[in-house]
Amino acid sequence: MSKNGYLQIHDPLKPKGQAVGIDLGTTNSLVAAVVQGKPRCVPVDEGDSLLLPSVVHYAKDGGVVVGARARRLAPEHPTDTISSVKRFMGRSPDDAETRKLGHYRFVPGSKVVRFDVAGGTPVNPIEVSGEILRSLKRRAEAHFSTKVEQAVITVPAYFDDAQRQATKDAGRLAGLEVLRLLNEPTAAALAYGLDKGSQGTFAVYDLGGGTFDVSILKLVDGVFEVKSTGGDSALGGDDFDRAIAQQVLQAMGEKEPSPALIAEVLAASRKAKEALTDVPEVELTVGGHKQVVKRADFDTWIQPFVQKTGVVCRRALKDAGVAAGELDGVILVGGATRVPAVRRYVAELFGREPLGDIDPDQVVALGAAVQADLLTNEDRQDEVLLLDVIPLSLGLETMGGIVEKLIQRNSTIPTAAAQVFTTFKDGQTGLDVHVVQGERELVEDNRSLARFTLSGIPPLAAGMARVEVRFQVDADGILSVSAKEQSTGATQSITVKPSHGLTDEEIEQMLLDSIDHAEEDIQARQVREQRVDAERVLAEAERQLREHGSLLQDGERAAIDAAMARVRELATGNDHLKLKEAVHALDETSRPFIERVMNQAITQVVGGHSVEEF
Amino acid sequence: MRTHFDVFGLPRAYDVDVPALEKQYRELSLQLHPDRVAQADARERLKALEGTTALNEAFKTLKDPVRRAFYLLKLHGIDLDREDAGAQKDMPMEFLEEVMDLREALDTAMEKKDLARARAMATDVEARKKAALDEAAGALRALEAGGPGADGQVLVKKASHALGRVRYFTRFLEQVDAFEEESLS
Numbered sequence: 034m035s036k037n038g039y040l041q042i043h044d045p046l047k048p049k050g051q052a053v054g055i056d057l058g059t060t061n062s063l064v065a066a067v068v069q070g071k072p073r074c075v076p077v078d079e080g081d082s083l084l085l086p087s088v089v090h091y092a093k094d095g096g097v098v099v100g101a102r103a104r105r106l107a108p109e110h111p112t113d114t115i116s117s118v119k120r121f122m123g124r125s126p127d128d129a130e131t132r133k134l135g136h137y138r139f140v141p142g143s144k145v146v147r148f149d150v151a152g153g154t155p156v157n158p159i160e161v162s163g164e165i166l167r168s169l170k171r172r173a174e175a176h177f178s179t180k181v182e183q184a185v186i187t188v189p190a191y192f193d194d195a196q197r198q199a200t201k202d203a204g205r206l207a208g209l210e211v212l213r214l215l216n217e218p219t220a221a222a223l224a225y226g227l228d229k230g231s232q233g234t235f236a237v238y239d240l241g242g243g244t245f246d247v248s249i250l251k252l253v254d255g256v257f258e259v260k261s262t263g264g265d266s267a268l269g270g271d272d273f274d275r276a277i278a279q280q281v282l283q284a285m286g287e288k289e290p291s292p293a294l295i296a297e298v299l300a301a302s303r304k305a306k307e308a309l310t311d312v313p314e315v316e317l318t319v320g321g322h323k324q325v326v327k328r329a330d331f332d333t334w335i336q337p338f339v340q341k342t343g344v345v346c347r348r349a350l351k352d353a354g355v356a357a358g359e360l361d362g363v364i365l366v367g368g369a370t371r372v373p374a375v376r377r378y379v380a381e382l383f384g385r386e387p388l389g390d391i392d393p394d395q396v397v398a399l400g401a402a403v404q405a406d407l408l409t410n411e412d413r414q415d416e417v418l419l420l421d422v423i424p425l426s427l428g429l430e431t432m433g434g435i436v437e438k439l440i441q442r443n444s445t446i447p448t449a450a451a452q453v454f455t456t457f458k459d460g461q462t463g464l465d466v467h468v469v470q471g472e473r474e475l476v477e478d479n480r481s482l483a484r485f486t487l488s489g490i491p492p493l494a495a496g497m498a499r500v501e502v503r504f505q506v507d508a509d510g511i512l513s514v515s516a517k518e519q520s521t522g523a524t525q526s527i528t529v530k531p532s533h534g535l536t537d538e539e540i541e542q543m544l545l546d547s548i549d550h551a552e553e554d555i556q557a558r559q560v561r562e563q564r565v566d567a568e569r570v571l572a573e574a575e576r577q578l579r580e581h582g583s584l585l586q587d588g589e590r591a592a593i594d595a596a597m598a599r600v601r602e603l604a605t606g607n608d609h610l611k612l613k614e615a616v617h618a619l620d621e622t623s624r625p626f627i628e629r630v631m632n633q634a635i636t637q638v639v640g641g642h643s644v645e646e647f
Numbered sequence: 648m649r650t651h652f653d654v655f656g657l658p659r660a661y662d663v664d665v666p667a668l669e670k671q672y673r674e675l676s677l678q679l680h681p682d683r684v685a686q687a688d689a690r691e692r693l694k695a696l697e698g699t700t701a702l703n704e705a706f707k708t709l710k711d712p713v714r715r716a717f718y719l720l721k722l723h724g725i726d727l728d729r730e731d732a733g734a735q736k737d738m739p740m741e742f743l744e745e746v747m748d749l750r751e752a753l754d755t756a757m758e759k760k761d762l763a764r765a766r767a768m769a770t771d772v773e774a775r776k777k778a779a780l781d782e783a784a785g786a787l788r789a790l791e792a793g794g795p796g797a798d799g800q801v802l803v804k805k806a807s808h809a810l811g812r813v814r815y816f817t818r819f820l821e822q823v824d825a826f827e828e829e830s831l832s
Contacts, residue, residue, distance in 0.1 A: 212685055256673040348828070408685040418677050445703045447681065447696050507696060508681045 050180030052212065052409040053173055054220070054401025056187050057162060057200065059119040059242030059269060060368060062087050063395060064169040064184075065402035066177070067410075072224065072402040074395050077172040084394060085172075087242075088116040089164045091150035092568070096561030099168040106569060111136035111296035113151040117271055118165075120243045121146045121158040122203075123195035130267040134275050136292035136299070159199050163206030170207055184209045185405040187397050189244040190216035191264030191424045193470050194482050194512050201509065212408050214509040217241070218248035219259055219421055220400030221366040224391055226252050226417070233361030234260075236350075238379050238387065239397075240342065241367040243269040247346045249353035249360075258420045261352035261443045263345045268338060270306070270369030276334040277302035277317075277326060285322050294319075306331070310371050332374040339378050346382055352443050363387040366396055420445050423510055425480075429502065430467035434476045439504050442472065446510055451503040453519070460492040464500055468514060487516045559609040567604045567616050571597060574623055581630045589626055596622040651705035651718060661719060661787040663709050672706045713780060713817070716810055719787050723803050727810055737804075738811050746815060753822065762830050769823040776816035783809035 054072070056063045061084040065074045074083040078100045090103035091113045098106065107114040115137065124131050126139060126146050140147035140155045147155040166186070173181045186209075188200050197214055204211040218237035225235075232252055239246040246264035250257055278298045282290055290298070301319050305326050308315040314327045350357060365387045369375060379387050391399065407413050423446050428438040439450040454464055464487040471479030490498045499519040506512050574597060578590075596619040603612040652659045655671055677683075679702055681695040708714045717727055749772065756764040786806035790799065 213682075254670075254673055256676060258673075344828075344831075408682055411686075418673075418680055418682060420676060420680075444707065447700045448703050449700045505696075505700070508699075 050182055051173065051177045052183040052185075052405040053170075053181055054185045054187070054215075054398055054403070054405045055166065055169055056217070056220075056398035056401060057119065057165065057203075058087055058397075059117050059244060059271065060087060061085060061242075061394065062165050062169055063398035064173045065395070065398040066173070067402050067406035072399040072406075074398055075173050075176045077169055085165065085169060086116075087118065087165050088114060089118065089161050090114040090565065091152045091156065092561070092565045093151045094561065094564060095152040096565055097164055098562050098565050099164055102562065102566065106565065107136075108293065108297050108300065109569065109572075110151065111292040112138040112149065114296075115148055115150070115156075115161045117243055118158050118161040120267070120271070122162065123193070123197075123199040124158075134278065134295065134299075136296040138292070159203045159206060162200070162203035166203055166207035166209060170209060182208070182210055183212050183405065183409060185213045185215050185401045185408065186211055187215050187217045187220050187401050189239075189241070189264060189266055190218050190246040190248055190259075190262040190421075191244065191266045192510075193266070193425055193480050194427075194510070195480065196266065197509060197511050201511065211509075212405060214511070215401055215404050215419075216246070216248065216259070216262065216421055216424075216510075217244075217397045218246050218262065218364075218366065219250065219257065219419055220398075220404065221364055221391075221396045222248070222250045222252070222257060222400070223403050223417070223419065224396045224400035225362075225364055225388070226257060231361070234355055234359060235362045235364060236346070236360050236383060237364045237366060238342070238346070238370065238383075239264075239366035240369040240375060241269050242369070243267070243271050245269060245342050245345065247342070247349045249349050249355055255416060256418050256420060258445070259422045260355065261349045262422055262424050263349035263352070264424065265341060265345060268341060270367070270372075272338050273306050273331075273335045273369065273372065274299055274302045276338070277305055277331065280326075280330075280334065281317065281319065281322070281324055284324055285319070306372070310373060328373070335372070335374060339375060343378065343382055357383045360385070364396075365389045366393050368394055421508070421510070422446060423448065423506055425470045426472055427468065427470050427482075427504055427506070427512060428479070430469060430476045436469055436471075436474060436476055436479060440506060444506075446506050447508050449503060449505045451501050454500045454502060455496045456490065456493065456498045457495055459495050461495070461498070462490045462492050463488045464490060466502060466514070466516070468504075468512070482512070483514070485514075487518075490518050560607050560612070563609040563612045563616070564604050567600050567612055570616050570619060571600060574619065577623075577627060577630055581626075581633070584629045584633065585626060593619070593623050593626065649701075650722065651708050654702055654705035655709065657709075659719075659722070660791050661715065661784055663715065665710055668706070668710055672702070672710075675702055712784070713813060716780065716783050716787060716806070716813070719791070720783075720803070720806050720810055723790065723799075723806075725803065725807050727807070727814060737807070739808060742808070742812060742815075745812075749819060753819070757826055760830065762827060765823050765826055769820055772816050772819050772823075776813055776820070779809045779812040779816065783813065 051066050053064050053066045063074050063083055063085065064077060065072050076083055077085040079102070082101070085100045086104045088100065088103040088107065090098040090106045090110060092098065103114055104116070107116065120130055124146060126143060131146060138149040140149050145157055147157050148161070149155050170181050170184075184204065186200060186204050188197055192200070201211050201214060218239045221237050221239065222235055234249065234251045237246070237248045237250065244264065244266050245268040246262065248262040249260045251260055278295070281298050281302060287294065298319050301317050305315050305317045309326065309328045309331050312328075314325055317324050317326050360383060363379060363383045363385060365376070365379065370379070370389075370393050376387065404419065407417060422443045423440060424442060426438045426442045427440040428436040429452065431437045437452070439452055440448055456464065465484065466487060467476065467484045468482045469476055469479040470482050473479050487500055490500060500516055501519055502514065502516045504512060504514055574593065578585075578593070596615070600612070600615045600619050603615045606612070650659065655668065655675075657663065676699065679695060679698040681692055681699060684691045684695045708718045720727065749768070753765065753768060756768065783806045786802045786809065790802040790806065793799075
C-alpha cells in the first residue's frame with residue numbers, strides 16, 4: 034500500500050504537502066525533507082547542486098535571480114547583488130556588523146537597513162532572505178511535485194529576538210508557515226543523534242559564513258536537552274575572507290577600493306581560503322595583481338577570530354556545568370570548520386578529535402528536516418523531543434539605566450517571568466517600559482528590543498498602582514510582553530518588535546507585495562532569469578567588440594551582429610527556451626573571436642615570452 | 648495556589664531526589680511540550696505553551712538546591728529576590744562586617760590584578776556559601792517537618808539570614824568569575 038503513489042498524495046497526515054527543513058545560511062542555503070524515514074537534501078541549483086548560494090541579484094527590469102547565477106553576476110553588478118544578507122537580519126544601519134568591508138550601497142538616512150539595488154525599489158534584508166526562501170520552496174516543490182507550505186527554518190543559536198523575528202517574517206514573506214525556528218547546533222545534534230541512537234553529552238561547534246555558535250547538549254531517553262549555548266552572531270568564515278582581502282588590497286596599494294574591486298577581491302579571497310584547506314599555498318589573481326598566499330600566513334591572520342571562539346566555548350562549558358573531559362563527542366558544523374587551523378584548535382580545546390562524518394554543509398538542513406517531520410508526522414511524535422534554551426538574558430531598564438534581568442540566558446524555553454512595577458508620582462497614569470536583551474549591566478551596552486508605554490493606569494497616590502509586566506518566550510525563542518494593572522485588572526499585550534525593526538504595516542505591505550509576486554508563474558520567472566543572462570552576454574560581447582575590434586576576421590562582425598540582434602529581439606519576448614538558444618548561439622558565433630582576444634591578453638601579460646616558457 | 652512541588656506531584660520538602668526529578672521532567676516534557684501539538688488548534692497550543700512554561704520553571708527551581716531553598720522560604724512569606732524586601736534590612740551586624748571585609752579584599756586584589764589572590768578568596772567564599780546553605784537547609788527541613796516544639800518564626804528567620812548570606816556569596820563569586828574572564832581575555 035505504501036508504494037501506491039495515489040494514496041500517498043492523499044495521506045491525511047500530510048494535508049499541507051511536504052514539510053521541509055531549511056538551513057538559511059550566510060553563504061549557502063539548503064532544503065531537506067524526510068522521505069521514507071530518512072532526511073535528504075534536495076537539489077536546488079545548477080548541476081543538481083544541494084547548495085543554493087545565498088546570493089540575490091536584482092536586475093534593471095525588476096527581475097530577481099537567486100543562487101549560483103546571481104553569484105556570477107556579482108563582479109559586474111556589485112551593488113545590485115546581495116550576498117551574506119543574513120549578517121544584516123534584524124540589525125540597524127549603524128551596527129558595527131553592517132559597516133564591515135563590503136560592496137553594498139545602502140539607502141542613506143533609513144532607520145532600517147535598505148539596499149539600493151537596480152529595479153527601482155530598495156530592498157531590506159527580510160525581503161532579500163524572503164527571495165532565497167521562496168527559491169528553495171519553489172525548487173523543493175518541483176522536486177517533490179507537491180506543495181511545500183510548512184518549514185522548520187534554522188537560526189544561529191545566538192540570534193537575538195530581533196534577528197529571530199526577522200527570520201520568521203522572511204519565512205512568511207516566502208509563503209511558508211514557519212513550524213519552528215530551530216537553533217542550528219541543535220539541528221546538527223538532532224541529525225547526528227538519530228543516526229547513532231546515542232546517549233551522552235555533546236558539544237556542537239558551528240562556524241558558518243557569518244555566525245559562530247556553540248551548544249552543549251545532553252541526550253537521554255530520547256530527550257535532547259540543550260544545557261547551554263553561546264556564540265557570536267558577527268563572526269564566521271566571511272571574516273577569514275575579509276582578512277585575506279585586506280592583505281591583498283594592502284599589497285595592491287588600494288586605499289579606497291571601488292565596490293566592484295572589493296567584490297572581486299572578496300571572491301578571490303574566498304577561493305584562496307577554500308584552496309588552502311588542501312594545499313599549503315595558493316596563487317591569488319585579481320585583475321593584473323598576483324599574490325601568493327601561504328597557509329601559515331593565513332593561519333596567523335585568522336588567529337584572533339579562532340581564539341574568540343575558544344573564549345565562547347569555555348563559557349558555554351562552564352554555563353552547562355560540564356568539563357571538556359566529560360564530553361562524549363564534539364560535532365563540527367559549518368563550512369568554515371573545514372579550515373585545518375580551526376579543526377586543530379577545536380581538537381586541542383576539547384581534548385578530542387571532533388566528529389565530522391556528516392557533511393558539515395548539510396548537517397543543519399538534515400536536522401531541520403528531522404524536526405519538521407517530528408512536528409508534522411504523528412507516527413513519530415514519541416521518538417525524540419528537543420528542549421532548547423534562550424541564548425541571551427532578557428531584562429528591563431530600571432532607574433539609572435541599569436538592567437534588571439527577568440529571564441537568565443540558557444533558560445529552557447518556553448519560559449516566562451513577571452515583575453511588578455509601581456508608580457513613583459501621585460496621579461501617574463502611564464509607565465515607560467524598555468525591554469533589552471544581553472548580559473551587560475548598563476542598558477546602553479545591550480540590545481534594545483522594544484520601548485512602550487503602559488497607559489490607562491488609574492490615577493492613585495505614588496506607589497499605590499501596581500503593574501505586573503510579564504515576559505513570555507515561546508518555543509521559537511521569540512518574546513511577547515503583556516502587562517496588567519493589578520487594581521483594575523486592565524491588560525495590555527504586545528508582541529515585541531525591535532526598536533529599529535520594521536513596523537507591522539511595513540511587514541503587511543511586504544506580504545501583500547509578495548503575494549502578487551508569488552502569483553507570477555514559473556515561466557515568467559525563467560524568462561526574467563534568462564533575460565538577465567542575455568544582458569550580461571550582450572554587454573560582454575559589446576565590450577570585446579569595442580575594445581578588440583581589430584582582432585575581428587572577415588565576415589565575423591556581421592555574424593556576431595546578427596546573433597546579437599537575435600538575442601535582443603527574443604529578450605523582449607516571453608519564450609525563455611528560444612532566448613536561451615539564441616544566447617548559446619551568440620556564444621558559439623563569437624567564440625573564435627573571444628579566443629583570439631584571450632590569447633592576445635595572455636601574450637601581453639607574459640610580455641613577449643612564449644607561453645611554453647611558463 | 649499550585650506550587651512547583653505540585654507540578655511534579657511531590658510533597659513539599661527541602662530534600663529532592665534530583666535524578667528522579669530529571670527523569671520525571673523528561674517524561675512530562677514528552678507529554679506537555681508544544682512540539683507535541685504543533686498541528687493542533689490555537690487553544691491546544693496555548694495550553695501546551697503554558698503547561699511547559701510552568702514545568703520548566705518548576706524544574707529549574709527544584710533541581711537546584713539554592714533556588715529550591717529560596718523558593719521554600721518564599722512559600723513562608725519571605726521573598727529575598729525582591730529588592731524592597733524588608734528581610735534584607737534585617738540582616739545581623741556581623742554579616743555586614745563580613746561583607747565589608749570581603750568587598751575590600753576583593754577590590755584590592757582586582758586593583759592589583761592579582762588573579763591568584765581573587766581565586767583563593769573564591770575558594771574560601773565557596774566554603775562559606777556551602778556552610779550557609781547547609782544551615783538554611785537545616786532550618787528549612789525543621790520548618791517543613793513542623794513537629795511539636797518547632798518555633799516557626801525562629802526557623803524562618805534563621806533560614807532567611809543564612810540564605811541572605813548565600814545570596815551575597817553567589818554574587819561575590821560571580822564578580823570573581825567576571826574578573827577572571829576579563830583577565831584572561
